[in-house]
Amino acid sequence: MRFGVLGAVAAWRTDGTQVTVGGPRSRMLLALLALEAGRFVPAERLIDGMYGEHPPDGAANALQSQVSRLRTALKELAPVEFTAAGYRLAAPPDEVDVHCFERLAREGRTLLKNGEHARAAAVLGEALALWRGPAFSDLADAPFAEAQAARLAELRADAADDHVEARLPLGQAEDLLAVLRETVAAHRLRERPRAQLVRALAAAGRPADALAAFEDARRTLADELGADPGPELAEAHLAVLRGETEKPVLPALPAQLTSFVGRGDELRQVAGLLDRSRLVTLTGPGGTGKTRLAVEVAAAQTGPVAFVELAPHGGAGVAQAVLSALGLRESSRGGPQDPAERLIAALRERATLLVLDNCEHVVDVAARLVARLLAACPGLRVLATSREPLGITGEQLAPVPRLAVPPPGTPAGPAREFA
Template sequence: MRYLILGTTEALRPDGTPLPLGGARLRALLAALAVRGGRPASVGELASDVYGDDPPQDAPAALQALVGRLRRILGREAVVSTPGPGYRLVAGPDDIDLYVFERRAAEAAARLDAGDPDTAAALLREALGLFRGPALADLPDPAGVRPEAQRLAALRHRVEADLRRGATDGLVPELTELTTAYPYDEAFHAQLVRALRAEGRHADALAAYESARRALADALGTDPGPELAALHRELLAGPPPSRPAPAEGPAGNIRPRLTSFVGREPELDALRADLAGSRLVTLTGPGGSGKTRLAEEAALRAGGPAAWIAELAPLDDPGAVPGAVLSALRLRETTLIARDGAPLQNDPTAHLVEHLADRPLLLVLDNCEHVIDA
């Protein structure tokens, strides 16, 4: 059995079909039991949740009758009596949508902190999709305050994950609505400024900052916090300069993405420093943590037109590595002559050495762990 309380209360059979719960009192009783995640609740607590400020003359007897009706719908074993006296819903956290949402939102926050915005965004979309309306809609206020606050926090995290992975399509209108609905939420205002900047709308980003500043000053008499203030300083400094075009020769094969790259500046700074002092830099991390995108961005910033990438994931034979790099560098059709006059076409390793010996180049070898010896 599954219990849904992130909206109007529902009970679902194992096949997903809903059980007929009847009136508002039964839905309130089930919500009051489910929100406790299988923990017992006293008769007084349940009566307060179900009847609010207008309890019947004999609230314990009325509640007992209501429990009897609920047992006839769910099955007698679904609601058990506990000492106190009280009642308990026989269900675990995985059976109740509120606790599934909390688990997925927490896992997504951890993935976001670990530098995996793609997984975080997917988890958060699943978690937020569990809401079918206002949380604990069948219980009196303030029962739904906490889950609604968690919902808002998950929404902020989902937007942040999308910004970090460069998925900005649709973010500006969504954040415009959110800043209208929550005019004093600085996180949403900051995300709107960042989304506008990512789309290259520098003037609109400045206007969005000014709108946030006025809203905070007029209503609360406060100035923007550190994040908004820092964004404003960056905007005043102007958009970043465009990368110069190559002076001559073929450009690299790493193409700038259509979406901007945000949120990984510390890693990019570290890579820039490592590349300045080392000929070989290795990125490691779990699958899906964004290593490829980070490597591409770092290579473009450090190598510009001399930045290339060779994708080695499809290779089964380690001996094919030099040929794969030749293909990535577009050298398959080029015949080079060694310094002793012999052609190098049949020796891909020598071909690479000859090509790379006298020219600056930054090469990303992506997904190379399975052919690392080669």
């Protein structure tokens, strides 16, 4: 980053040391050019931005003098170019903090909308870290500054809200409480952070505090705006009353390091069974490729998929293993306490494929949990792998035989028949 306006207007050398730009007029000029980095800005716009609606006589000559001073100050960083179209700071937009911030904020919001919460949180955190204080903090009286600073402050607030939204499903509710309270205190009439505070308190196991936060929001909106809570805040309140938890973050499927060959028929068969049945179990002895087939079937699905590895867990830990895989933290107070009830609350309204891998050593517990979830969550489907069936009503079995392999010394051509 070489130029900054998210805070005091500044310029930095490649080694991080700050360049002395000059007095207020020089910093105004740099800020106006940085806002349009790489594009020509007409002289008239620069004069309006520096002097307002009533520029002094000789403002054009004064602008030329300021450009000359700025060129001298920035000679190590970037030239200030002139054509008939105006003046330009010859620097890529990504070398100016405000443009980098706006790009990252857009990327983070897109990731959030796509359900990629962890990546969204990282990108939005990077965007917010670019701020060093209020925009143009050393130029508060500049004619252009008020409107631009207000616009950027609103974008910053939206990005901060998105950052919280990305982190909430990642099990970070407790960590977010302090920042949410600060945000609510600073922006009393913004409903989104108030709704997020209600949700975070509920997710942290503090439903009474969540209800109190909602009541404070309702009273504030009524007293100061004469308005009722909007849909997002009302929904957060209703979720607390129902004891609902945060929606889970569905984990990524395990990455595969080799190509998938020789199972085309089984892949189509299992996909067809899943279209017709809500529970399909891949059965067979160890080493036949049940897990790999389940991953490939799941990867071909169009809706949300959650993968849970049960091999490291005993029977008592099956439900908690599913909760952990979904990013749902252990609940200590408030809301459903039974892990299965928490899973039902999280999955009841989601059309999800749940992949339970290696059920054989916990088959009875896994079967009871699956039966309970399928009965309560109409949009849920389960794809299990096990050396034996789960044995519950509606289960469709898909035996997975070992792949045939060519005998040693088989030429390449005939060997392809085994793939």
